[in-house]
Amino acid sequence: MQINWKQAAFLLIATLAFAGSSALAQTDVSVSGFAAFNSSSTGNGTMQTSPNSEGGMIGVRHVFRPLVGAELNFAGEGSDQSLSPEANACGYRCGNPPVTLNGTAFQFTANYVVTAKYGNLHPFGEAGLGFLFTNPSGSGSVGGVPSKSNIVGTNSLSRPTWVLGGGADWYLTDRWGVRLQYRVDFYKAPDVYHGYSPTGVYVHTQEPMAGVVYRF
Helix, strand or coil, rough: CCCCCCHHHHHHHHHHHHCCCCCCCCCEEEEEEEEEECCEEEECCCCEEECCCCEEEEEEEEEEEECEEECCCCCCEEEEEEEEEEECCCCCCCCCCCCEEEEEEEEEEEEEEEEECCCCCCCCEEEEEEEEEEEEEEEEEECCCECCCCCCECCCEEEEEEEEEEEEEECCCCCEEEEEEEEEEEECCCEEEEECCCCCEEEEEEEEEEEEECCC
């Protein structure tokens, strides 16, 4: 029997809902590093890919009780974008040269958190929404040739994003611990260059993370 991500999320939340009743209200801050594994998209005559990258995230979380918690996160990462014509579907854009745009992305999210407590181990699940701001730097390449000046026609924009994830904190002292988590962000592929039509397709970024956490 196969279990999709929606069923897995439900099982995670249900497990935490019936566990960890001894968890106390607390506030913590965290700093994490992550790898970003990006999916690609194809649509409207455009193929769009974003190479895998790395990033960092800071967050603040308050747990009121095991079933009720909230957090705010701010993250930044590399966000290069590669665009090329989609074979047999590109129409008048078939002659466009492939374009690679260097850039960065910043994300702000607000999440609902459920957590449990097993001694020093605090597993958690989270879901939320926010905004992803994609900002091409203007540098890159056109037709495989590095651009010596800013590429004309780039476009910075923000997109709504949805977040689903889970992980665990392991406290080494009363205040300090390590946090391991896995997040998936869902958003519409960014429209970053006027020379190509946006694919209009939703993509996702998988983010395994590791960091430190301090609780007050």
